[in-house]
Amino acid sequence: MDDFDKRKFNEVEAALNTLGEKAFRAVFLNLLRFDQTVIYANVQPDEREVINRFLTIEELCKIFDALEVEEMETIRFLKEMTPRLASAILSDMYMDNLADLLGRMSRSDLATYLNLLPKEQIQEVRELLNYHERTAGAIMTTEYISVNQNETVASVMEIVRKRASQAEIIYYVYVEDETEVLVGVVTLRELIMNDDSLTAKQFMKTNVFKVLVEDDQEIVAQRVKEYNFLAVPVVNTTDHLLGIITVDDIIDVMDEESTEDYSGLAGVKVDGDEQSPWISALHRMPWLLTLLLLGMSTASLINHFDSLVSQASILAVFISLITGTAGNAGTQSLAIAVRKISVQNYHKIWKIIRNEVITGIIIGVFAAISITIIVELWKHSLALGMVVGISMAAAITVANLAGSLIPILMDKIGVDPAVASGPFISTLSDLTSVLIYFSVAQIFINSIM
Incomplete structure (x- = not known):
């Protein structure tokens, strides 16, 4: 950590160890999310246990969704918790992050943590885990907002309000026909600017950029970079919407691919944990x-x-x-x-x-x-x-x-x-x-x- 990070780290650590829950929350929750994850990952296990007590499930879940560490480190953090707390955090994580984390676990750990999830989530996670690694399906999330093409602007806005807390991104609303085929997309800006009585079909963009579930993640990342999208829909061969890939996942892919290319040029693996x-x-x-x-x-x-x-x-x-x-x-x-x-x-x-x-x-x-x-x-x-x-x-x-x-x-x-x-x-x-x-x-x- 640089000097600025160390100062924040020391401030949070002092609040955690001497000032109590209220003072810690005031200091910690005022930090940017990235700073919160850095501090959470670098404190001692006993201090992390105290943080787990001081923060709510929702606050901890946001930290786990944003953790920029190796998956094995995140698994270690979960093992430091009680099964009940780990279950609550996992069930509240975004689906793509959850599937990515579970996909890195050993069989025994996977079985353990899958059983901690609600039954309705288990099947969804299993489906994501079945997609080939490094494909669009492996990095997509199923938490998006989609509506029928005959919904009015007023009803679409109401749907957005209801689903906003569960969706990973709300700027794009995907439009489907009666057979659940993706036929268009509208943006939040367009919803705000159009009359409440109009239907989505009347002003949606029908030329939707989409990727197939088996497309290579590097090609998907390049296309998103070229078109400057915040998210892209993932479909099967019959154009049924399966999920979306958000820009934060695209950034992760680009970082992963760049690291892999650099490793090849150097003739040595440059990422991962420090090895003996x-x-x-x-x-x-x-x-x-x-x-x-x-x-x-x-x-x-x-x-x-x-x-x-x-x-x-x-x-x-x-x-x-x-x-x-x-x-x-x-x-x-x-x-x-x-x-x-x-x-x-x-x-x-x-x-x-x-x-x-x-x-x-x-x-x-x-x-x-x-x-x-x-x-x-x-x-x-x-x-x-x-x-x-x-x-x-x-x-x-x-x-x-x-x-x-x-x-x-x-x-x-x-x-x-x-x-x-x-x-x-x-x-x-x-x-x-x-x-x-x-x-x-x-x-x-x-x-x-």
Whole structure:
């Protein structure tokens, strides 16, 4: 926590331990929801037990709905409570948050907490848990407001007032026909501005943006970002409304996907709880061993050109310079390609590849000229400078091509492009750079010597 957070934390902790319930509630409930969740998650278990006594069920439920911690932490908080209190909180949570939390539990914990829920909620939760992970169905909530198309503005407003406390968002009211098919949407603004006698059918928007329950969550998040919606309806193949996805869930998805992409680029998992060095090593070892085997191919290639190095040992000096520069260029190109793929710019795939190759050529030419001049001034050998310069230009161009092409090919065959991580591209660039360098050196070997 930063200094400002620590000051608020200390103030709340002092009120909790010395000033009593009334003073604590005055201080704690005056905080923003995010600050409340941070404090709740960071106090000691015995202090959290006191907070559970001082707050109402409704207040605790709002904290649990907004907790920004790993699900295992939230489960631990539940286990600190009595079953009766845990049951009350769970039954009052938003359905999507509840399903997400229960979905992370072990079988025994899931059975325990499901049995604590009211019977009418159990079936609804089970249905949400049955949707495939990372799909629209898995992140949607069933707490929305829908009305029949023949309802008047007056009756719709009355429905909104009655259901507002249970709905996760009230700005959009979804309109269905007699067969419960989604046919339109009206906003709260439109309801306020229109005459009470009009029916929803008369002024609703019929061009409703909706997603299928099996759509990938990343695609859904991108569409919401493009259209600036606060929520989107989720339907089945017959356009029956099943739920909605709100913008707060979209933000969570985007954060999750960004973290996953960064993990792929780094070749290591960067999210989750802090792990012991042994666990971290076990998780990273398979990937590093794979890269080690790929690196051995580079070592074998250098060994293949051992006779060339024996003739001109100065060539060995520039191996790491060329491979490192090409590897960095390839990683930059990879980052651009993964980003473009993540926002679904499929119609620009060949433009991405073309731009990265041209970019590689431009960078390569400038790098080649620079290193040729440097080597000439340093080693007084124009031929050596040209070998290093030409090799670097070609290696950077090939690395840019690989960095943009490999993730696109992986995406085409259904593999997450983030798997084409930075370390993988760097290792591949090492191999191609060494091959290019020594191939060029063979042409100029007589001039170098």
